[in-house]
Amino acid sequence: MVMDGYEGALAVLPERIRRQAAQVPGGQRDRTAEFRLRRGRFPALVLPEGERRLEGCGPVGREDLERVLELATEASPYATEESIRQGFVTAAGGVRVGVCGQFRGGGGGIGTVTSVSVRVPRQILGCAGRWAGQAFVSTLLISPPGGGKTTLLRDYVRLLSDGGARVALCDERGEVAGFCRGEAGFDVGERTDVMTGCPKHQGALMLLRAMNPEILAMDEITAPEDVAACAQAANCGVRLLATAHGDGPEDLAARPLYRPLLEQGIFSRAIVIRRQGRERTYREAAL
Amino acid sequence: MTGWIGVLLVVAASGAMGTSASLELRRRVRDLEEGLELSGRMRMEVCVRRLSLPQVLQVLAEAYPRRFPDVQDTLAALPQVPFRLLWSAVVQAMGLCPEAGEPLAALGEALSRGDEPERAFALCEERLRAAGERAARLQEERSRLYTALGVAGGCLLAIVLW
Numbered sequence: 001m002v003m004d005g006y007e008g009a010l011a012v013l014p015e016r017i018r019r020q021a022a023q024v025p026g027g028q029r030d031r032t033a034e035f036r037l038r039r040g041r042f043p044a045l046v047l048p049e050g051e052r053r054l055e056g057c058g059p060v061g062r063e064d065l066e067r068v069l070e071l072a073t074e075a076s077p078y079a080t081e082e083s084i085r086q087g088f089v090t091a092a093g094g095v096r097v098g099v100c101g102q103f104r105g106g107g108g109g110i111g112t113v114t115s116v117s118v119r120v121p122r123q124i125l126g127c128a129g130r131w132a133g134q135a136f137v138s139t140l141l142i143s144p145p146g147g148g149k150t151t152l153l154r155d156y157v158r159l160l161s162d163g164g165a166r167v168a169l170c171d172e173r174g175e176v177a178g179f180c181r182g183e184a185g186f187d188v189g190e191r192t193d194v195m196t197g198c199p200k201h202q203g204a205l206m207l208l209r210a211m212n213p214e215i216l217a218m219d220e221i222t223a224p225e226d227v228a229a230c231a232q233a234a235n236c237g238v239r240l241l242a243t244a245h246g247d248g249p250e251d252l253a254a255r256p257l258y259r260p261l262l263e264q265g266i267f268s269r270a271i272v273i274r275r276q277g278r279e280r281t282y283r284e285a286a287l
Numbered sequence: 288m289t290g291w292i293g294v295l296l297v298v299a300a301s302g303a304m305g306t307s308a309s310l311e312l313r314r315r316v317r318d319l320e321e322g323l324e325l326s327g328r329m330r331m332e333v334c335v336r337r338l339s340l341p342q343v344l345q346v347l348a349e350a351y352p353r354r355f356p357d358v359q360d361t362l363a364a365l366p367q368v369p370f371r372l373l374w375s376a377v378v379q380a381m382g383l384c385p386e387a388g389e390p391l392a393a394l395g396e397a398l399s400r401g402d403e404p405e406r407a408f409a410l411c412e413e414r415l416r417a418a419g420e421r422a423a424r425l426q427e428e429r430s431r432l433y434t435a436l437g438v439a440g441g442c443l444l445a446i447v448l449w
Contacts, residue, residue, distance in 0.1 A: 075370035076339035077401035
């Protein structure tokens with residue numbers, strides 16, 4: 001069962017683009033992963049086979065991009081300035097809006113926005129079902145960007161949590177649980193405690209200290225601090241569920257950031273996601 | 288007798304006009320004070336509690352229901368209408384004098400545009416304070432003068448008409 005975030009993604013598009021995007025036929029709508037708006041270019045849908053122009057819309061203007069930011073931040077960019085500085089905003093329903101443009105010096109974030117990407121969040125209930133009955137060991141979900149790591153992580157967290165485990169989810173960008181004003185946009189399970197809005201490594205340590213989790217879940221290990229937090233959690237006897245960009249364990253082993261994770265044996269298993277057209281295949285590998 | 292009643296009415300009407308002009312000065316001072324109070328409340332919600340502007344509007348509507356009667360309708364229009372237009376309509380509906388309304392309208396626009404909040408509030412409050420001082424000075428100088436001029440003008444008119 002797929003819970004579609006397409007409508008949520010439409011809500012952050014400017015009116016004229018939203019009108020056209022609402023008319024996209026069902027088949028294409030289900031496959032849309034992102035909307036791309038680039039200044040001076042035509043709005044585009046990102047589909048598994050590539051980008052396709054959104055018909056019936058003129059080129060994107062400055063006002064369109066400003067409107068996206070206004071809608072994504074509820075006209076309050078000051079309230080999300082930390083995440084804007086990092087190049088994204090998470091809107092209601094876990095819709096991640098990536099922001100790109102001319103950077104202001106001195107940590108001032110994006111000054112002039114030149115393009116945005118609006119991700120369509122999806123919850124595919126049961127996509128992690130095949131692992132639900134198994135005893136959980138620390139697992140790393142690996143795929144290239146857009147492969148469905150976050151979707152799998154979300155469902156795996158839900159199933160583990162509903163299965164009786166106390167799960168702590170460190171959701172830095174609010175994308176996994178889709179948090180907005182304290183309410184989760186997605187079902188992440190009965191026994192899941194979610195820490196959102198703070199850097200993963202800090203959030204992970206706070207969760208360890210405060211929530212006594214059996215399983216610690218986090219999206220996208222991208223920095224040495226995240227690796228250190230994983231190691232610390234593993235040393236405390238907490239099992240881990242995390243995601244990483246890559247083609248597989250061999251690819252991760254070749255990268256200095258991930259090598260310590262593999263060398264220290266923090267994760268016991270990898271699930272590698274491959275996307276072929278609309279289908280996803282999953283390959284398990286011992287680490 | 289009728290003549291005297293006429294004189295009385297002319298003087299009273301003219302005096303009332305003078306008093307009304309004087310009350311207008313007082314209202315302007317009060318509006319500017321209220322503008323400052325609103326800005327202070329908004330500053331706390333934005334800078335301390337980090338609420339979003341729609342949330343701030345809801346807080347203000349609860350605190351000042353007379354000034355913000357249709358906030359829910361306003362917020363419902365947010366997906367269709369740019370915030371600066373909605374905010375400007377909200378400020379207009381508050382019925383404050385232009386000297387108080389304009390800085391508040393500019394404040395909402397600046398915050399929604401991404402200006403640094405502390406700076407936006409400082410600018411707004413500086414404008415309100417300066418306008419408030421001017422209005423208070425004007426009220427002090429002219430309040431009695433307007434009433435007296437109204438009564439005197441009425442007397443003059445009555446003499447001319449007599």
